[in-house]
C-alpha cells in the first residue's frame with residue numbers, strides 16, 4: 001500500500017510541475033548582443049548591412065525588442081539599411097530595462113568620394129603639367145637669354161674685328177701714302193739731280209763755248225789769230241796761282257785754279273782774286289758750272 005502511495009506522490013509532483021510549466025509566465029530577456037559579421041570601417045550609402053542579434057535566454061520571446069537607431073539609417077530585426085547621407089550612426093536594441101551593446105557604423109558616399117579623388121587627381125595632374133609647363137618656359141627663357149648673350153658677345157667680337165680691320169686699313173693707307181710721298185720725294189730728288197746734271201752739262205758747254213770764242217776773239221793779237229779755233233789758248237801756267245779764285249773777266253765766271261777751263265782763258269781776260277764769293281757775285285760774277293759742282 002505504501003509503495004502505491006509513493007507512486008501517487010511522485011505522480012502528483014510531476015503533474016504539478018507540468019502544470020507549473022504550462023502556466024508559468026513567459027521567460028524575460030536577460031541580455032542582448034549585437035554584432036556585424038565581417039564588419040568594415042566604412043559602408044557605402046544605400047547599402048544593406050546584415051546584423052547578428054543574440055538574445056538570452058534561449059527561446060525567449062523577442063517580440064518585445066525595440067530596434068533603436070539614429071535618423072538616417074533603418075534598423076530592423078536582421079539588418080541595417082544606410083540612407084543617402086554620409087555620417088556616423090549609432091544603433092542598439094532595448095527590451096524593457098535591458099539594453100544591448102551600442103554599435104557604430106560610418107557611412108560614406110563612395111561614388112562621390114571617388115569622383116572627388118578623381119577630381120583631386122585631375123587637379124594634381126593639371127598642377128604637375130602647369131609646373132612642367134612653367135619649368136619648360138623658364139628653361140626656354142634661360143636658353144633665350146643665353147642665346148641673346150651669345151649673340152651680344154658675337155656682335156661685340158664682330159665689332160672689335162671690324163674696328164681692327166678698319167685700323168689695319170688706316171695703317172695700310174698711311175703706309176701707302178708714306179710710300180707715295182717717299183716716291184714723290186725720290187722723283188723730285190731724281191728730277192733735281194737730273195736738272196742739276198743737265199745744268200752742269202749746259203754750264204760746262206756754255207763755258208767752253210763762251211770762253212773759247214771770246215778768248216779767241218779777244219786775243220786777235222795773239223799767235224794764232226784763227227777765230228774758229230776754240231782751243232787757241234792752252235796756258236797751264238794760269239792754274240799755278242796762290243789765289244783762291246781765277247776769274248774770266250770777259251765771261252764773268254769764277255773758277256777754282258784747278259779747273260781745266262782756266263788754262264783756256266785768254267790772257268787778257270785772266271785775273272785772280274781772294275775776294276769772297278759773295279763779293280764777286282755782287283760784282284756780276286757767277287760760279288763755273290764745272291768746278292763748282
Ligand SMILES: [Zn+2]
Nearest residue numbers: 255259288291
Ligand atoms: Zn771752272
